Amino acid sequence: MGDDSLKGGTAAEMQAAPQTAGLTTIRNRDPPELRPDVDEIIEPQDSQTELWVEQPNTRGGNDTDVADDTERDLPSAVDVRYAQLVKSVPETARRLFKPSNIQLDTLLYQLHFLHIEQRLFDLRRQGVSAALARNDPFSADNGTMRLALGQSFHHWRGLFRDGTKLRQFAKDTATQVSTEGIVVDMAIDESRLERGGVKGLTLKLTSLGLTGIKQFQRVISARLPFDKIAFVSTMIPGIRVIRTAMADIIPSSPPRDTLPTGGNPMIAVSLVGNVTSQGDRAMDTDLARQIYNVDGSSLTCIGALSDSYDVRGNAAILRELGDLPEDVAVLKEGVEGMSDEGQGMMELMYDVAPGLPKFAFHTAFWGQADFALGILLLAAEGCEVIADDVRYRAEPFFVDGIIAQAVDNVTGLGRAYYSSAGNYGDSGISEAYHPSGINDTISIGGFETVYEFHLFNQTGDIDFSFTLPINRTLTSVLNWDQGYFTVFGGDGAITDMDTFLYDENRTLVEFGISSKLGDPIEIMSYKNLGPSDQFFLRIGKLVSPTPGDPPEKPDPNWIGVVLFGLNSLTRKNEDFFGPATYGHSYAASNTACCAAEYLNTTAFTNKTTEVNGFSSRGVFPIYWHPNGTRLESPEIRESPVVCGPDGANTNFFPPRVSNISDREGDGLPNFFGTSASAPHVAALAALIIDYDPHISPAEIKALLQETAQDMDDPGQPGFQVGFDNRTGYGFVNGTAALEQLAKTQTDRVRVAAAAAAAGGRRLDEGGGECSGYRGRTQLKSSWCWLVCLFQACD
Known part of the structure; x- marks a missing residue:
């Protein structure tokens, strides 16, 4: 795998890709009736972005081949370029440190200077004079820039000349990065756009070398060349927010010490294809198929969104083995170096529903706008069920x-949607904001700002202490309850909140400092290189540094923090825990799924099913309507909704990296996590x-909740009866769900027969007309469908 192993394909390349064996198709298109707000999405042709351009010798010949002593005294073109770059570093740092016109995230800020560092390195290799070469603005001796860029910058220095380091950076930061650039999400401020509007902005971005441009509402996702970070961040009117698209695929093979121990492992038995998931037995779906004669064959397809489907080339083998159907429509594939987790998801689904005629896949790894469009495309493909295992941080x-x-x-269109709840356990904070009255001046290089720190409710201190093992990466995500420009425009956040990481000596080592x-x-994000593993997190509100500055901004009411990397992060205070599920998995119509290893389910232990320790807890309150209206009181949703099994066998996923991938010793890897x-x-x-093709997504959700086996939240005292924020309503039961559905249908037939004589009204509730349902492809109620069997519905 070369240095550019993470490169993505272009639209043209993917459209031209040949079909693989079976009926696999490669397509890129927009749904005919599910288009985003813009009239036209421009998909520019991709191009190689040359990042490190060698400056030509403008004098001709070599640097020592000169006509006379006067010309010999002139600086070479390489020296001039090197000196210009060195001089630009502090000025660019000032422009990009909390810029006044855009919210630029810290990681992009650091990547810009990593790119400059590489250009200086290349110029030194071209023969910069010895005197100039000693002037390295990023050296360890340059304390100002060292502080201004944080310790992570110095760890990642040189990543553009080291393919292994570049790939590790992508993994540690959950970014889609290659030598061609990095995938970013940008929010458009239409009030600031120049003539030409959104289309003009897209054309300008294309001319600057941005590729793979997609738009959904006011968000544009694209790959941004590194040498255009500063220009796009400061010189393009109409862009209000720009941040790295951190796509967090849920880990699939947790460390051994996080795995539960339960019943006896079950060697995979082949019921369909080469191997069948043990989760099939755990959910009782093996019996349900036999009793109720269902296998998924009446559906059009199931859609999946993950990193990739078949970049590793195993799909043809799985079709030959019978572990995938012949028809898999790839609407958009991932890129080289990804894990094919989407293929693993399909294997599990095909084991449970072996009659499915088709799957459809769309990568979720090209920014939030592309992810949202992918969901609509899968619905337009006709998929009645859609599942994903990706979260953008x-x-x-x-x-x-x-x-x-x-x-x-898409759920409003009758598509049932399922997401992984996440594998981050209790690694969150959700609490009221408490100003501590403790102010401090933070000096980051040449920048000094005054902050008042938040007083953590759980600790009664401005410090949140934790242990971060050496060589592990922590990413903290902070939200506060002010306006989200990316979602509904307006003023956005009016208060500037930042995060700071200190070592055991209270030395500042990393920060998140984007502007409001x-x-x-x-x-x-921070990778601990040692020697200590003790750290402190602080949250600071930017306050007026000197008298006469603008009035101090209001305190937020509520804050939330999620610390990514629970499997590598152990807090000192074992009772300190909070929610770690958020984003689209928490959508009101979604079904977020927690995880229980199949070995710890009732089917394998005859005991109450136990949730995995890493399965994420809910929930954060909802303070805003998507239209920008603040709710009178926060909405508290139920999430996760239900638990499903994990730890089951597949043929190829996850890729073999350690013996933990094969729990049973049967030569087949085990797929762990809420992704499974x-x-x-x-x-x-x-x-x-x-069984009931007219049942609605909401009815399916209610059915799964009502028939789930209750489970206990191990983080709370006593047995938590009913819903809890760790296990939802409990572990799904396929036989119980279909049994209740069959009984409900029998009851509804009796009611519908009586209703037919009453003009289509529900006699038991006195309302609910079913007129207008005849001939519709998606009925809102299976009850109305039954009524229409007995009478003509207009």
Whole structure:
């Protein structure tokens, strides 16, 4: 795998890709009736972006081949360029440190200077004079720039000349980065756009070398060349927010010490294809198929969104083995280096619903706008059920973002949607903001700002202490309850909140310091290189540094923090826990799925099913309507909704990296995490639809909740009866769900027969006319469908 192993394909390349064996198709298109707000989406042709351009020798010949002593004294073109770059560094740092016209995230700020560092390195290799070469603005001796860029910058220095380091950076920061650039999400401020509007902006971005441009509502996702970060961030009117698109695929193979221990492992038995998931037995769907004669064959397809489907080239083998259907429509594929987790999801779903005629796939790894469009495309493909296992770290906590709105859009069209709840356990904070009265001047390089720190409710201190093991990466995501420009425009966040990380000596080592102007979101990433593993997190509100400055901004009412990396992060205070589920998995119409290893389910232990320790807890309050109206009181949703099984066998996923991938010793890898539970539950939904093709997504959700086996929240004292924020309503039961559905249908037939004589009204409730349902492809109620069997519905 080369240095550019993470490169993405262009629209043209993907459209021209040949079909693989079976009926696999490669397509890129927009849904005919599910288009975003813009009239036209421009998909420019991709091009190689040359990042490190060598400056030509403008004098001709070599640098020592000169006509006379006077010319020899002139600086070479390389020296001139090097000196210009060195001189530009502090000025660019000033422009990009909390810029006044845009919200630029800290990681892009650091990447800009990593790019400059690489250009200086290349110029030194071209023969910069010794005197100039000693002037390195990023050296360890330059304390000002060292502080201004944080410790993470110095760890990642040189990543553009080291393919291994570049790939590790992508993994640690959950970014889609290659030598061609990095995938970003940008929010458009139409009031600032130049003539030509959104289309003109898109054309300008294309001319600057941005590729893969997609738009959904006011969000544009694209790949941004590194040498255009500063220009796009400061010189393009109409862009209000720009941040790295951190797509967090839910880990699929947790460390051994996080795995539960339960019943006896079950060697995979082949019921369909080469291997069948043990989750099929855990959910009782093996019996349900036999009793109720369902297998998913009446559905059009199930859609899946993940990193990739078949970049590793195993799909043809799975079709030959019978572990995938012949028809898989790839609407948009991932890129080289990805794991094919979408393929693993399909394997599990096909085991539970082996009659499915087709799957459809769209990568979720090209920014939030592309993810949202992918959801609409899968619905337009005809898929009655859609499942994903991806979260963008910059999805909002306190309002439904664009991906959540896309989910609600397709469920409103009759598509049932299922998401992984996440594998981050209790690693969140959700509490009222408390000003401590403790102010401090933070000096970051040449920039000094005054902050008042938040007083953590759980600790009664401005410090949140934790242990971060050496060589592990922490990412903290902070939200506060002010306006989200990316979602509904307006003023956006009016208060500037930042995050700071200190070592055990209270030395500042990393920070998240993007400006306000846009979203109330601050993200900070840090890799601990040692020698200590003790750290402190602080949250600061920017206050007026000197008298005469503008009035101090108001305190937020509520804050939320999620610390990514629970599997590598152990807090000192074991009782300190909070929600870690947010974003589109928390959408009102979505079914977020927690995870229980199949070995710890009732089917394998004869005990109450136990949730995995890493399965994420809900929930954050919703403070805003997507139209920008603040709710009179926060909405508290139930999430996760139900649990499904994980730890089951597949043929190829996850890729073999350690013996933990094979729990049973049967030579087949085990698929762990809520990434595995969500497709299991989605496939159960397919069986339910196979039995009752007119059942609505809301009815399926209610059915799964009502028939789930109650589970306990291990983080709370006593047994939590009914819903809880760790296990939802409990573990799904396929036989119980279909049994109740069959009984309900029998009861409804009797009611519908009587209703037919009453003009289509529900006699038991005195209302609910069914007129207007005849001939519709998606009925709002299976009850109305039955009424229409007995009378003509207009």
